[in-house]
Amino acid sequence: MLTIEKLQEKLQEKQQLTHEKVTGLKELIEKIIDHSEIDFLKETYQTNSTIKEIQGLLKLLESNKITISVVAEVSQGKSTFLNALIFKDTVLDSGRGAVTARLFKVEHSDEYTISTNNRLKKLSSLEELKKSVKSLNENARDEINQENDLTQNSDDVLVTLPNEMLQKGIAIYDTPGFGSLDEALIYKLIQRAVSESDATILLIDISKGIKKNEMSFIKDVMKSIVPEKRYVVLNRFDEVISEDQKILMSEEEIQEEISNVQKSTIKELAKVAEVDENEITTYMLSSLKALAGYKSQDIQRVKESRFDNFEENFWKKVVTSKDKIYNERIGKANNLIIHTENNFKYTKKELLENLEQLEKLLIEIHKTHQEFSSFSKNAQSTFQKAIKESQNKQEKAFDKTDLYKEIEEILCGKIYDSINKIGAWDKAKAWSLKEKYIQRIEEALEDSMLLITPGIEHYVEHIEETISSIQNNINDVVNKINIGLDKYQEYNIDKLENLNLVVESNGHIQLNTNKDLYNDIGIDKEVFVLLAGVLGEVAITRATAFIPGVGLAVSAAIMAGMAIYKKYTDPNKELAQNITDEIMKEFKKKLNEGFKGINEFGETFYDKLNLTIGGYIAKLDEVAKVLENPQLKEKEIQKLTKQLQEVESYLLEINKLK
């Protein structure tokens, strides 16, 4: 018996150590569930079954008793068997007919107690305890016989008493016998005892063999117990051959008879249970003889009962299989710890990878920001340059000084030529001179028109070309910026729109009057249409439309010219200049009226262009805002770094549990 004691102690030590580890693991997982900042880990343990597994394992690790149950048909000697195995005395109620009527669980305690339905009763002695057990059995039997409500009989009865054997960490189930009393209830109780036991002993009365009504019970019980936990005891071995027969038979005959009975019982049992004969190990013994031997301390009797042989074998096997179970639990605990550690390692790996990626991304974002800011600065200065150039070009193009000078020269030359043709005779007839002059000047004006028209046309064309070249300049910049923006495609940035003020058709530059682009670039459509109209008109009328009404100025000019006539050596030249000056005044007025559209356009064009480019620059600023904010990534990195520290701490903790 010393062996069980020591083995059991070792087992309990193992169990205790494992219990501490698993408790540590449980606390760690609970901490993660409640406080972890690593969502992935937290959710995993919130939803998976790890905590339940741990709780189940802890419960197993807390129950460190070896539990044994005995099952059999009624009155096969179950209680007697347990009395011999554990108490070596008559402790459990036994006798003829159905005796045990409740499921009794017996454990060690310094006190004698009996608990039913969670009500504990303390008793002063073994005798009192026995009495209590007896009356419980009697009451149950009465109720079963009267077919009363049996629900309260279906609870276990927990019995405790001081006992050396039980103190080693053994608990026993004494079950009611099958085949009498309430079968359904008793079968349920037996099943419960079997499921909670480390070893179950099935008792068969070998003196009577397997009875017909016992067969289905034996089959069910055999099947419900795994072979490692199953022990078949052929009891009442002392009754196989009666005392009288023993006198008549030789020792060999006796031994042969016993061996035959044993063999045939095993054969029958194998058939009934539908298992192979070799799979069943049986122990043939007499519980009654053993109990008597123990009680009277008659070693010879115990030997004869063959009980000691069973005991030695049984305890060894039970402890070995219990050790196996403990080892399985320890293995399970270690697996859980390793599995959890792997989970942490995996999490750490993931976090590290994410962190690395984020850091790379952040560098890229910073680079993008830098690149874009220098790109944007560049674009702005290019625009500014383009707009300065366009201002100069525009000022020159719209300036009419050259045009007027050209017209003036033509006019002056023609008038001079024309008045030179007035001869001395005509001059002598002074009274007709004014008429003559008017006639000559009008001729000169008509001649001039043909020469003036190309100048006006050229002026208009020059304006068109200038607008076109400004447009090209700006669009070059716009295109460069758009190509630059391609780099930032992933941000879905709209491109800048091209200026489209003039279009080319049939090799001629034309103002684009059809498109609705004026709003886009901020130039009033009306001004633009007006300009287009004026330019068109100029081309059609060849400038003559501006001339009528000039005649009125002529006579005034002549009068002024005549007054100074006598003072100069080449009075005609002076006169022509004076007349031209006068006509030019009128001419400029008319031309300005005609060019009203051009003037207005010239005044606003530069301002509007400036606004348009301001819009482009604002657009670039917007793009800078759309680019990803590096601060967000920096925050993410901080978060990940913290999570990484957290998982490191878990790894440290779980390492201590290993």
Ligand SMILES: Nc1nc2c(ncn2[C@@H]2O[C@H](COP(=O)(O)OP(=O)(O)OP(=O)(O)O)[C@@H](O)[C@H]2O)c(=O)[nH]1
């Ligand atoms: N000859 C002989 N009688 C035995 C043996 N074992 C038990 N008995 C007797 O058989 C009767 C029934 O024994 P119990 O121990 O009460 O049997 P049980 O299986 O617990 O009975 P229930 O609890 O009623 O199912 C008692 O009179 C015992 O003395 C044995 O090995 N040999």
Ligand SMILES: [Mg+2]
């Ligand atoms: Mg009994």
